[in-house]
Amino acid sequence: MPISPEIQALASDMRLWRQQIHSQPETAFQEHKTANFVVELLRSWDIEVHTGIGQTGVVGVIHGSLGSGPTIAFRADMDALPIVEEGQPSYRSVHHGVFHGCGHDGHTAILLGTARLLAERLDFSGTVVLIFQPAEEIIQGSRAMLDDGLLQRFPFEEIYALHNHPALAAGTVGVRRGAALASVDFFSIRIIGVGSHGGMPHLSVDPIMIGSSLVAALQSIVSRNVNPIENAVISVCSFQSGETNNVIPEFAVLDGTVRTLSVAVRKQVVERMREVCQGLALAHQCQIEMTLANNTPPTVNSPEQTQHVIRAAKLVVGADKLQENVAPIMAGDDCAVFLQERPGCYFLLGQDGPMCHHPHYDFNDDVASIGVAMFRQLVDLRLGSGRDDNNNN
The missing domain is CATH 3.40.630.10 (Zn peptidases)
Structure with missing residues (x-):
């Protein structure tokens, strides 16, 4: 026309x-x-x-x-x-x-x-x-x-x-x-462990290992906690830790984004992410801090x-x-x-x-x-x- x-x-x-x-x-x-x-x-x-x-x-x-x-x-x-x-x-x-x-x-x-x-x-x-x-x-x-x-x-x-x-x-x-369009939440997760020599991992609380477990655990939220007919995405887009090949670092930082099409699912996912962080912190005897920024519904x-x-x-x-x-x-x-x-x-x-x-x-x-x-x-x-x-x- x-x-x-x-x-x-x-x-x-x-x-x-x-x-x-x-x-x-x-x-x-x-x-x-x-x-x-x-x-x-x-x-x-x-x-x-x-x-x-x-x-x-x-x-x-x-x-x-x-x-x-x-x-x-x-x-x-x-x-x-x-x-x-x-x-x-x-x-x-x-x-x-x-x-x-x-x-x-x-x-x-x-x-x-x-x-x-x-x-x-x-x-x-x-x-x-x-x-x-x-x-x-x-x-x-x-x-x-x-x-x-x-x-x-x-x-x-x-x-x-x-x-x-x-x-x-x-x-x-x-x-x-x-x-x-989806909600947008940008997250940053800081893992505070204990550094050590790469040859003495038993003296460390390894933030890289913990962070790797955390990446996998976060994906279970979408696959096992969110109703399959709902929409949700958790993407870890950055994993920063360590500076050399023979030192287990003290810190690791994971940055990423969460997207949902529902206010209720958004709340569920974010709350579950915090629970997963708390659980891993308890299991590994470390500190895990999660913050959200620049978010929109x-x-x-x-x-x-x-x-x-x-x-x-x-x-x-x-x-x-x-x-x-x-x-x-x-x-x-x-x-x-x-x-x-x-x-x-x-x-x-x-x-x-x-x-x-x-x-x-x-x-x-x-x-x-x-x-x-x-x-x-x-x-x-x-x-x-x-x-x-x-x-x-």
Whole structure:
């Protein structure tokens, strides 16, 4: 189904904005140039702008011309990843070791396109709040904005967000009722043993041996404690200990991540991990300390708002290009924190290509217009203009 001419007309500008942002990537809470770029564009369209929310976050506010009504929010993330870009586009990152490998440049461009479209034609009631969020990659930005009074200053009633998804074909939209993305908990486990000479292991409390047992024991939580019909992942991603080949070290540190699609399972897994650590510490007469950091709950879509996204997608891309029950993803997104506070829906924009976080990833500019059309259609559905941008009444 065709995208409206006014949205198509935004495509070239969105491509330029996106590639500009891509070439100047900034990591979490360092998005100063990106935020300034967003602010300058919003102000050029006479949009009310608020800056420095949650450190580097930006909020735009657009009031419709058709009187009072609900307030809805759209959210885009702005930060880049601390990894090396291996692709060679003409707009390649100028900062070695930092690049937009997850498409936040594209999300920002889409929300900018939406902002301009709405500012040019205010034919809706109520208010649209545009949230340009920092620090998604370290899952801290949404909480920082909330702690800075986001809901009190801009009291929206529901929230919508999109994320590109290379596993879906370009031109499609994916959505899921309920848990769409996993919770994220990063753990660090420190084992404090007793060091010794490598030839005298009986004088040690070997943290490497204990850590090896712990890695295996943690996997038993998923296989033997979690209901098989539930989803859970425990991954030990780093095991650091020792510096030479003839000394049993005193310490070992295991770092990793836990992912679940349920708040209850998340609680169960974390509690069981602590119990396993305590049990091994007792068995081996050592200390084992487990800490969690940078955590976020599952991304859970609300039923009513999910239905609005489904209706919008059928109007924008058609029922044949809508994946209405797309598989959940065991990656996480701190948009989940917003969705804990307000009902909403996080949906996926198909784009093909390498997966997010791959060094050759690049956002597909050809799908940006679909993102804008989805947001515009949600405005029409929720704020009562009665319009259908795609002439599909």
